[in-house]
Amino acid sequence: MQVFIFIKTSKHVQKIALAISDEDKxxxxxxxxxxxxxxxxxxxxxxxxxxxxxxxxxSHKYIAPWADAVIFLSRHSGSPGKPVITxxxxxxxxxxxxxxxxxxxxxxxPYLIKLxxxxxxxxxxxxxxEVAMEPTHHGPSFDVPTAFVEIGSxxxxxxxxxxxxxxxxxxxxxxxxxxxxxxxxxxxxGGPHINHHFTEIQLRSSYAIGHILRNYDIDGASKSxxxxxxxxxxxxxxxxxxxxxxxxxxxxxxxxxxxxxxGVEIIKTKDLV
Numbered sequence: 605m606q607v608f609i610f611i612k613t614s615k616h617v618q619k620i621a622l623a624i625s626d627e628d629k630x631x632x633x634x635x636x637x638x639x640x641x642x643x644x645x646x647x648x649x650x651x652x653x654x655x656x657x658x659x660x661x662x663s664h665k666y667i668a669p670w671a672d673a674v675i676f677l678s679r680h681s682g683s684p685g686k687p688v689i690t691x692x693x694x695x696x697x698x699x700x701x702x703x704x705x706x707x708x709x710x711x712x713x714p715y716l717i718k719l720x721x722x723x724x725x726x727x728x729x730x731x732x733x734e735v736a737m738e739p740t741h742h743g744p745s746f747d748v749p750t751a752f753v754e755i756g757s758x759x760x761x762x763x764x765x766x767x768x769x770x771x772x773x774x775x776x777x778x779x780x781x782x783x784x785x786x787x788x789x790x791x792x793x794g795g796p797h798i799n800h801h802f803t804e805i806q807l808r809s810s811y812a813i814g815h816i817l818r819n820y821d822i823d824g825a826s827k828s829x830x831x832x833x834x835x836x837x838x839x840x841x842x843x844x845x846x847x848x849x850x851x852x853x854x855x856x857x858x859x860x861x862x863x864x865x866x867g868v869e870i871i872k873t874k875d876l877v
Contacts, residue, residue: 620779621668623676624653630679630755630762631658637765637772638677649779658752659694659703659743673713673749673838675775680756683797684734687764688756689724689771690798691717692738693815695745695836698824703743707829710740712814712837713749714789719778720753721806727770727777733761737803739792739816740833749838787812789840790871791833793859794819794847801847801873809876814841822855830862841868848872 624635638651652667658676661667668674680690695709704710717737725735744750753775755767790811792802797818805811815833817825834841844863851859863870 618648619670619672620649621671621674622649622651623658623667623674624651625658626653626655627657628679629759631677633763633765633768634677634755634771637768638776641772641776661744664746664748671748674746675716676752678752678754679762680754682757685757687733687761688736689728689733689767690736690738690754690756691720692752693717693740694743694750694752695740696743697740697817697821697829700743704745707826708745709815709829709832709836710744710746710750711748713751714812714814714837715782715785715787716778717751717814718787718806718812719781719785720774721803723774723777724770725807727774731766731770733767733770735803736798737806737813739797739818741818741821788843789814789837790843790845791841792816792845792847794850799847801877804877805845805873811843811845811876813845819850819855822858827862830859831866834866834868843869843871845871845873845876848874
């Protein structure tokens with residue numbers, strides 16, 4: 605099933621698919637609110653449905669071959685284990701236990717992720733939901749700009765109508781602002797799964813983060829996957845932001861020479877938040 609929706613989108617990304625998985629209660633919840641909120645004046649977006657879980661899709665061509673970008677409406681589970689609205693880029697720096705391909709990142713959509721989190725923080729005031737940026741940690745590994753927007757962390761939140769409305773409103777507001785915004789695009793390194801430093805940078809700074817390589821995945825990440833985090837982004841990233849205090853010395857010894865070799869600017873989170 606495809607429901608046609610219309611929104612003016614970024615000149616860099618013309619056709620956007622908003623993807624609902626019928627196997628995901630939060631996805632269905634968000635999608636229903638997107639449909640309710642549409643004005644009929646938007647253009648170049650389609651809402652698409654699949655009966656597969658998003659993370660196991662092999663290519664955007666299976667659900668939206670026409671799309672220049674895909675945004676997955678999704679659930680979040682696990683950390684922090686409380687009501688939360690999250691966003692992140694999919695893909696894998698190392699192994700691929702949860703969909704996608706080993707060592708292959710989806711192309712990041714950093715402007716959309718940043719704007720969504722900013723709108724979600726504003727729209728969720730008083731709701732009890734925290735807003736958080738997640739790392740790159742599961743599939744799919746798509747060759748178009750891709751992002752997840754999510755409700756977490758349990759079934760109670762997944763079916764919460766208020767949360768579904770917040771995510772839907774925030775996503776549509778973010779899409780409307782893509783052409784009006786300009787940020788410096790970055791890749792994040794270090795920290796736990798939910799890294800409050802990177803969330804604060806998304807919310808309070810002029811940097812838009814696409815991919816994040818968390819501490820857990822650094823040992824398994826290849827040089828090529830680290831380099832690809834800068835190239836597989838729309839726009840491409842030219843800045844590395846390091847959560848310096850969280851990084852082990854061997855992690856620093858692995859990452860910093862790669863960053864120096866490719867010539868990106870290196871900034872520490874403490875200098876931004």
